[in-house]
Amino acid sequence: MAKVLLIAEHDGTSLNPNTAKCIACAAQIPGAEIDVAVFAETAGDIAAEAATLDSVARVLSSEGEAYRGALAAVLAPQIVKLADGYEYIFGPSTTFGKDLMPRVAALLGVNQISDLMSVEGERTFKRPIYAGSAVVTVEVPGGVPVIATVRTASFRAVAGGNSAPVEALDLAAEMPDHTRFIASETGKSDRPDLQSASRVVAGGRALGSEENFDLIYKLADRLEAGIGASRAAVDAGYVPNEMQIGQTGRIIAPDLYIAIGISGAIQHLTGIKDAGTIVAINKDEEAPIFEVADIGLVGDLFSVVPELTEALN
Amino acid sequence: MEKILVGLKRVVDYNVRVRVKGDGSGVETEGVKMSINPFDEIALEEALRIKERGEANEVVIVSIGSGDAQQQLRTGLAMGADRAILVETAEAPDPLSGARALLEIVKRENPELVILGKQAIDDDNSQTGQMLAALWDRPQATFASKLEFDGNSARVTREVDAGLDIIEVDLPAVVTADLRLNEPRYVKLPDIMKAKKKPLDQVPLAELSVPDSPAIAEKNFEPPAARERGIMVDDVAGLVSALKDKGLL
Numbered sequence: 001m002a003k004v005l006l007i008a009e010h011d012g013t014s015l016n017p018n019t020a021k022c023i024a025c026a027a028q029i030p031g032a033e034i035d036v037a038v039f040a041e042t043a044g045d046i047a048a049e050a051a052t053l054d055s056v057a058r059v060l061s062s063e064g065e066a067y068r069g070a071l072a073a074v075l076a077p078q079i080v081k082l083a084d085g086y087e088y089i090f091g092p093s094t095t096f097g098k099d100l101m102p103r104v105a106a107l108l109g110v111n112q113i114s115d116l117m118s119v120e121g122e123r124t125f126k127r128p129i130y131a132g133s134a135v136v137t138v139e140v141p142g143g144v145p146v147i148a149t150v151r152t153a154s155f156r157a158v159a160g161g162n163s164a165p166v167e168a169l170d171l172a173a174e175m176p177d178h179t180r181f182i183a184s185e186t187g188k189s190d191r192p193d194l195q196s197a198s199r200v201v202a203g204g205r206a207l208g209s210e211e212n213f214d215l216i217y218k219l220a221d222r223l224e225a226g227i228g229a230s231r232a233a234v235d236a237g238y239v240p241n242e243m244q245i246g247q248t249g250r251i252i253a254p255d256l257y258i259a260i261g262i263s264g265a266i267q268h269l270t271g272i273k274d275a276g277t278i279v280a281i282n283k284d285e286e287a288p289i290f291e292v293a294d295i296g297l298v299g300d301l302f303s304v305v306p307e308l309t310e311a312l313n
Numbered sequence: 314m315e316k317i318l319v320g321l322k323r324v325v326d327y328n329v330r331v332r333v334k335g336d337g338s339g340v341e342t343e344g345v346k347m348s349i350n351p352f353d354e355i356a357l358e359e360a361l362r363i364k365e366r367g368e369a370n371e372v373v374i375v376s377i378g379s380g381d382a383q384q385q386l387r388t389g390l391a392m393g394a395d396r397a398i399l400v401e402t403a404e405a406p407d408p409l410s411g412a413r414a415l416l417e418i419v420k421r422e423n424p425e426l427v428i429l430g431k432q433a434i435d436d437d438n439s440q441t442g443q444m445l446a447a448l449w450d451r452p453q454a455t456f457a458s459k460l461e462f463d464g465n466s467a468r469v470t471r472e473v474d475a476g477l478d479i480i481e482v483d484l485p486a487v488v489t490a491d492l493r494l495n496e497p498r499y500v501k502l503p504d505i506m507k508a509k510k511k512p513l514d515q516v517p518l519a520e521l522s523v524p525d526s527p528a529i530a531e532k533n534f535e536p537p538a539a540r541e542r543g544i545m546v547d548d549v550a551g552l553v554s555a556l557k558d559k560g561l562l
Contacts, residue, residue: 011475069478072443073452095473099455102408102443111409111529114438128537129436133331134340137533144527178483179452182468186476195474199561231492241458241472241493247437248492250474256561266330273540277559279552294543295555307549312562 002122004034007079007091007100008050012041012068015049017196018092020157022150026090027055027158028119035060037082037169039067039075047166054158062169069181070096076103081173083108086145090116093149093251094195105147113138113148127151131247132270152195153253153274187240194243197226200254200275202245205232206261206283206301213238215305216260222312228252230262246271261301264289281305314425314462314484316371317360320415321389322350323382324435337533349385352430354392356490358497359460360428361393368462369426371395375418377411379403383513390508391500397511402518408436409526412444417521419449424485426467431456431489442489452482456491 004026009016019036026034036050037060047061060082066074079100083089089104091097093115105112118126123140125148140146194200201223203216213233220227228250229243245252247267253274260281262268269292272278280293283300290296297304325331326346333340349357360372374389376382377400386397400414419427432439446453454460458477459470471478472491482488546552556562 069480071480072455073446076447095456095471098439099443099453102440103447103453105440106409106412106444106447109409110527111407112438112440113529114436114440124532130325130331130340131434131437132537134333135535135537136531137535139530139532141527141530176452178486179454180481182479182481184473184476184478235493240476242474242476247434248432256556273537277556277561278540278543279556281552290545291542292540294540294559295552296543296545297548297552298545299548304549308552311549311553 005086021152073179194226199225202228204230204262318424356428408440446487452486
């Protein structure tokens with residue numbers, strides 16, 4: 001039996017879909033027995049949702065006002081208190097997990113595997129480096145827990161239908177007050193979430209302005225797609241940071257990805273390489289995006305995109 | 314504040330197309346252009362701006378690596394850092410050992426603020442800043458895109474998956490720099506000349522008595538699974554029909 005502690009991500013009210021993908025990863029460890037830990041101001045609904053996920057043995061729930069904003073400095077000591085007896089402690093490789101898990105690893109005196117992409121054995125895993133230009137097989141030495149962030153785009157979410165027991169935790173770990181959560185500024189949108197959308201339309205610098213990005217929004221609305229962008233488009237201020245796809249942004253795996261006016265730098269491609277079908281629309285036939293596209297169309301986006309939106313009507 | 318400490322890592326340049334060695338023992342670094350990790354350059358730029366605003370007196374840069382990392386430290390000095398420290402080691406340390414070495418430098422220097430890049434673009438680990446903050450038992454503000462000071466605390470805007478988070482941290486603290494924190498300056502030739510005279514101390518890693526970490530072994534390197542180049546269509550009608558053929562519309 002291999003005891004796994006998995007740290008759930010949530011937005012204060014519901015479970016983040018990445019959690020079900022982390023569970024799918026953990027379930028591949030031989031003999032895995034998976035406990036999901038929920039730290040929240042109000043944990044009830046989130047814990048109940050986690051309890052429905054397949055492969056979950058127990059949900060451990062801890063409530064407190066200090067958990068608002070999911071501060072790593074607050075959460076890490078709680079997880080360390082809980083860590084005893086677990087051979088594996090996993091979190092998602094999202095900004096939440098990337099912030100938190102190395103702090104946990106350091107407090108436990110071990111190194112971390114970042115962006116775990118496949119389970120090769122009890123202590124052997126694969127992860128990408130150099131923006132996905134290479135994949136390295138890593139082995140964690142015996143006698144220490146395996147701490148990892150999971151590259152969720154590499155795993156399919158486990159199904160629901162489970163009814164795991166939920167247990168309340170009383171950790172009584174220190175709650176540092178040197179770090180305080182002030183506010184979140186999140187882009188409220190009715191559009192599908194970029195991370196979990198089955199279709200994503202993304203635009204690059206070639207759009208030329210914030211106003212022109214409207215072409216992307218219209219096509220995305222027609223396809224009921226999430227919206228993404230290249231780093232260049234975010235840097236230029238056409239769209240907010242949460243839309244960035246790539247090495248330092250979101251790593252996504254939709255069924256359909258349409259890249260518009262995106263040249264396809266390696267740093268961008270690493271964020272989309274698990275997409276089912278990649279469509280590229282670009283006026284430069286030499287653009288590297290065409291090397292990985294399943295369907296390519298060389299053309300001026302300002303005429304092609306409105307035409308495509310119209311054709312889908 | 315008196316002092317800001319900034320970490321600089323020497324990495325394969327952003328524009329190099331990295332290739333895996335034929336025998337799977339690593340990636341090709343022979344004859345490849347090396348640079349300051351871009352996120353660390355942003356970290357240094359931020360420290361310099363804080364100093365130039367009159368909110369800090371000294372910017373110290375530190376790198377952990379081989380003697381070659383002196384090149385990157387000299388570039389950092391040319392950008393405007395006051396002095397540099399090279400923690401010398403032939404082998405690149407694992408992230409925990411790197412964080413422990415930085416902690417020893419922090420104990421010597423007592424900075425009010427440490428700024429590091431949010432990740433290095435070689436191993437893409439994104440661990441060192443968080444680990445240093447944990448070992449130092451101080452706040453961390455990762456993925457920062459804006460940094461403001463108010464007495465003994467800092468207000469940091471962080472780029473997160475859902476948008477932006479704003480947190481407040483007491484100093485001393487560790488901040489890791491994201492892309493949009495600033496745009497680093499270009500180094501001018503006279504500054505390169507001046508940088509040659511700035512102090513660059515070398516400390517062997519062994520002298521810092523960093524305990525051994527359980528390092529994660531790197532067993533084999535391979536190129537990623539390649540995606541096949543697909544088909545080209547001539548027009549929108551061709552695109553729509555190709556999508557329909559795949560059952561995507």
